[in-house]
Amino acid sequence: xxxxxxxxxxxxxxxxxxxxxxxxxxxxxxxxxxxxxxxxxxxxxxxxxxxxxxxxxxxxxxxxxxxxxxxxxxxxxxxxxxxxxxxxxxxxxxxxxxxxxxxxxxxxxxxxxxxxxxxxxxxxxxxxxxxxxxxxxxxxxxxxxxxxxxxxxxxxxxxxxxxxxxxxxxxxxxxxxxxxxxxxxxxxxxxxxxxx
Amino acid sequence: xxxxxxxxxxxxxxxxxxxxxxxxxxxxxxxxxxxxxxxxxxxxxxxxxxxxxxxxxxxxxxxxxxxxxxxxxxxxxxxxxxxxxxxxxxxxxxxxxxxxxxxxxxxxxxxxxxxxxxxxxxxxxxxxxxxxxxxxxxxxxxxxxxxxxxxxxxxxx
Numbered sequence: 119x120x121x122x123x124x125x126x127x128x129x130x131x132x133x134x135x136x137x138x139x140x141x142x143x144x145x146x147x148x149x150x151x152x153x154x155x156x157x158x159x160x161x162x163x164x165x166x167x168x169x170x171x172x173x174x175x176x177x178x179x180x181x182x183x184x185x186x187x188x189x190x191x192x193x194x195x196x197x198x199x200x201x202x203x204x205x206x207x208x209x210x211x212x213x214x215x216x217x218x219x220x221x222x223x224x225x226x227x228x229x230x231x232x233x234x235x236x237x238x239x240x241x242x243x244x245x246x247x248x249x250x251x252x253x254x255x256x257x258x259x260x261x262x263x264x265x266x267x268x269x270x271x272x273x274x275x276x277x278x279x280x281x282x283x284x285x286x287x288x289x290x291x292x293x294x295x296x297x298x299x300x301x302x303x304x305x306x307x308x309x310x311x312x313x314x
Numbered sequence: 315x316x317x318x319x320x321x322x323x324x325x326x327x328x329x330x331x332x333x334x335x336x337x338x339x340x341x342x343x344x345x346x347x348x349x350x351x352x353x354x355x356x357x358x359x360x361x362x363x364x365x366x367x368x369x370x371x372x373x374x375x376x377x378x379x380x381x382x383x384x385x386x387x388x389x390x391x392x393x394x395x396x397x398x399x400x401x402x403x404x405x406x407x408x409x410x411x412x413x414x415x416x417x418x419x420x421x422x423x424x425x426x427x428x429x430x431x432x433x434x435x436x437x438x439x440x441x442x443x444x445x446x447x448x449x450x451x452x453x454x455x456x457x458x459x460x461x462x463x464x465x466x467x468x469x470x471x
Contacts, residue, residue, distance in 0.1 A: 143381075147373055155371045165374065169381045173388060252364055270330060271365050277332050296326035302361045303354070310360040 124188030131179045139179070143172055146189070149272070150196050156268050157200040158207075159257050167203055171196045186279070193273050194283040197265045201284070204261050248309060255305040259298050262286070266294040267302075319350050329358055 124145070130138035150171050154164035174195050185191070256264060262284060269280045277295075281288040321344045327333050328341050345352055439446075457464070 143378075147377070148370065151373055151377075152371050156365075156368070161371060161374075164371070165377050165380075168373075169377070169384055172381060173384055176385060177388065249368060252368060256365070267365075271362055277327075277330070292327050292332065295330065296323055299326050299358050299361055302365075303357045306361060306364055307357070309364055310357060 125184045132182045159253050190279045197283050263294045263298040267298040
């Protein structure tokens with residue numbers, strides 16, 4: 119634990135060091151934001167959720183006691199906030215639309231061809247529709263399956279850590295991830311082989 | 315239809331590196347002979363690639379500014395909470411005495427006000443006021459009926 123530099127930074131935050139907090143914020147804002155985005159599928163909402171994650175970190179700093187990796191604790195907060203948010207929004211209609219991804223300037227960067235030129239419009243639309251479909255397939259997973267799978271794939275956490283993060287037994291994490299993959303296998307089969 | 319293999323449920327844990335050494339060895343041995351599991355393993359790997367390849371969202375320009383505003387608001391909020399906590403904790407005996415005082419003054423005022431209030435006797439009088447009015451009329455009628463005698467008495471005196 120003492121070897122985790124982020125834990126050291128968090129201990130400084132605990133003592134009131136705002137620069138340390140700023141460092142952690144800069145380091146993890148993108149990964150937390152993307153985790154929230156994969157989870158809820160809406161940029162505006164995911165920014166609010168990511169901000170809430172860092173606010174919780176800041177508020178919890180006086181009581182912080184390192185029990186593991188800093189990222190494990192950080193994504194535990196993120197997973198809980200996302201799970202609570204979807205519970206609150208369960209009854210509401212999905213707000214995702216194709217325009218949101220079409221207008222997302224930053225995603226363009228990922229569709230730049232190797233020679234530096236942007237792909238043809240049809241290819242661009244196709245690529246974004248594929249992305250939208252993958253996001254949709256992810257959102258169609260039950261909340262805990264989605265949380266466990268994203269913590270594994272986005273965060274790279276071990277099952278043991280995920281179990282602590284989403285508060286369920288390790289064996290259940292194993293089942294959640296297995297079922298999540300099974301379901302995605304059926305939903306996304308048409309894209310298999312493209313990424314090779 | 316593809317027959318379901320008993321090893322299939324462990325494939326997910328296998329690619330996540332969550333099997334024990336002996337389980338891993340058994341899985342590798344099985345994979346060398348099972349086409350179905352090899353295909354599923356490949357599909358799972360494809361899923362992981364698809365998700366990991368999703369475009370990364372970058373925070374908008376307002377993200378950090380809004381966060382800082384929220385942080386300042388939180389600080390201000392916690393400042394007021396601390397102030398009220400301080401007041402409540404430091405002045406608790408005085409606060410308790412003030413509340414008790416207010417309570418006692420309230421009781422005294424209530425009883426003082428009740429001194430001028432309507433008593434059960436008053437209610438009886440109000441209820442019988444018609445009776446008293448009628449009694450007065452009757453008395454006047456008696457006076458009228460005896461008016462001649464009274465007048466005569468007046469002249470005689």
